[in-house]
Amino acid sequence: MTAYKIEVQQSKNGLAILKINDFFIHSKYDPHTEAERIISKELSLDYVYILFGYGMGYLKEALLQQHVAKENIIIIDPVYEFLPVEEQECTVISKIIKMELENMISDKLQNLSTKIKVICTPNYDKIFPKEYNDVLKSVLDVQIVHKISVNTANRYADVWQQNYIHNTYHAFKDNTIKVLNKKYHHPIIIASGGPSLTKQLPLLKQMQNKVIILAAGSTVNSLLATGIEPNYIVTVDAGVENYHHFQNIQVKNSKLLYHLGSHYKIQDEFTNQKYSFLELIDLEFAKQLKNLLGLEPPLMRGGGSVANFAFSIAAYMTTGPIAFIGQDLAYTNNLTHANNNKYSQAIDDNYKKQRGMFEVEGYFGDKVLTDYAFYSMKKNFEITNSLLVHESPIFNCTEGGLCIEGIKQCSFDEFYKNFVKPFEDSVAESTEITEEKKGDLEEYKKALNNQLQMYDKLIKEMDYAILLLTKNRSTIAFEPNVVKNLNKLDKLAERLIPQLFIQRIVEPITLDVLNKYPAKKYESQEEAYIHIFAKNKDLYTRLLVALKHAKQYTIETLKKVEESSEWKQS
Structure with a gap:
């Protein structure tokens, strides 16, 4: 000093x-x-x-x-x-x-x-100019990650809700990934769809029976096109685009690891074994599943991409070493994805501008192009790695893209020689998986019917509360009858919402409304009334739409139960 x-x-x-x-x-x-x-x-x-x-x-x-x-x-x-x-x-x-x-x-x-x-x-x-700039950079990085997460939550809130409700049906029938916890001691390769994946596929094909291969979402198409069938496919994305990646894929033995927010039609059509899981932010939904259906899917740390989840899952499944391939998080060679990915394309200056691209340190110490979405995924990898306690080493074998701080880099060939060759005489997929006890579909059907009754109660009361709000005659205060009914609605919502599968749509709405109508200092009585009135009306109107959608998704799921072969047999 x-x-x-x-x-x-x-x-x-x-x-x-x-x-x-x-x-x-x-x-x-x-x-x-x-x-x-x-x-x-x-x-x-x-x-x-x-x-x-x-x-x-x-x-x-x-x-x-x-x-x-x-x-x-x-x-x-x-x-x-x-x-x-x-x-x-x-x-x-x-x-x-x-x-x-x-x-x-x-x-x-x-x-x-x-x-x-x-x-x-x-x-x-x-x-302390360097230290000050480091602090400003860290704050900006956290804000970027949070903003992307919020935008994602707002964008997918309704489709997530649809998926969660539909996927309770599959979760009720399938195993959770709990049965896979530390079942493997072989290396796990996480294959992601970055442009660098293409050059690693020949070696991956050579070692495919000696390792466990996790395909991160749509990467499965690039693997299958090269004659590689992964042991497990991880799916988390909610949008219909994700479902399109999985349409008509032909797999013999691959198993599916699915987040309950992933597009439900993937689970509807996937005929091999499936295993469910949730994300850490799904804690309230997890409590509901346990209380109402007796289900306990493990909570995995995630992030902005399916590969973030695959990382947590790989560490959950194996005691062996873990390697990333195709994890560019950058536009290597001016490409968006590896070959044979349905959405792979070359980028041009217009695309760079649209995505707000910038340069960061690359895998080889060079400068590579990335964007804020990729950068937030990088941050999530680094956070997960910093919190992870894993028995064996973890390597980034992408040999391209950007640098993921805290994760060792080595060539894929070096990883093969050091960590795969010792398993030359053993087949990776030889572990016996114990089946979990499956639930009774009659009980599941009763639970959904109970949910429908609660939706009807809330929808009726919320409709009435919104009507009263619009008829409030005062411009500076709520009339006693309005206050009485709003309190009644709040108490009913406080009691029923925790029993409904709607957290992932209620939370983004509530947070958005809170941020849109922040309390102001030194408000007059009239200003405070206008502010609170607008806040309540916006909240109840949006929640009403969400409840009606959730009710419809529940009706659709009930129909699926009654048309299923398992239900007819029971």
Whole structure:
């Protein structure tokens, strides 16, 4: 620390101030007033704050005086341990470790919010320019990942809901991936559809009986076209485009690992064994499945792509080493996908502009083109890897694309020689899988009929509440009859919604409404009424549409049950 000279001096009004090297970091006249002025300019409701530079703690005190929760403050100071103060209330970081900082920021941002502000103590950006830029970059990366997740949730909320309800039927009949937990000791190859996959396929074909191959979604088509049938296909994507990838695929032995939010028609048409799972954010839905149907699909850590899920699943299934191939997360050779992928295409300048592409460090230390969607997938790989405890090494054998920090790189040939050859005399797919107990379809049918009754109750009450809202005559307050019925609806929703399979459509609507109508400071009575009225009407109107859709999906699923051969036999 010889590079930094830290001095404690006194301001004109007698308060302790710091000087680091040649820079004062507080006002020489009145550091309290200075801190209050800085915070008043930056203050916003419901934000998480990063204070870059602690000094004598004046900025932190100013935030607390504005009723910012101490849990929503992160203090970063590269020389904190050498300061003549000790923080007792808020989180303090002195050494910036990118992954740890991003995990901390993400944990503090509730419900995938992007509301975070970095407030720099005066002159700290001049004393520690690299560290300050690192913090700004980490904040931006977290915001990008969260924004993409929110956009995805909003875009697919309704189709997810349709899939969840339809897929409860398959989950009721199929095994969960719990039966695959640590069943393998062989290497697992996760094959993704990046452009670099094409060059790895000949070696993959050579070793296909000595390893377990997980095909990430649509990658199955590139594998099958080369005569490689994966052991397992992972599917998570909700959209109909994902279903089109799976239409008419011809597999003999491949098994399907499906998220309950994936397009339900894939599960309808896939005739081989299937295994279900959920994502960590599906915790409430998982509780419902257990309470209402007795089902317990394991919760896997996911991300922006099916390969993110495949990574978590691979570590769940095997004690052996894991290798990625085709995990470019970039437009290698100006291509979007590997050969034989239905959506593979070359990119041009217009495509680059549409996707907002930029350059990052590549696999070979070069610069490669990526975009924010790919970049968020990279961040999710890095987060999963940092949290994972796995018995064997994990390698990125893509030999192209971008660099995934924290995951070792090696050539696919090197991985084959070091980790596959030892299994030359054994066949990978030789493990006995214990079947789980299947549920009674009669009980499943009763559960769906109960859901329909609850939908009818909620739809009736919500229709009436919206009608009352529109008839409210006052322009500054809700009439007693409106308040009474809104309270009745809220209590009914609070009781019934936790029993319905609609979390993935209710949560995005609720969060969107909360963000669209934030509380404002110093509202008049009339302004507060207009704000709350608009918020309630928007929320109830959108929830009503969602409930009607969910009811229809439940009716469709019931019909599927009654037309199934299992139901007719029972």
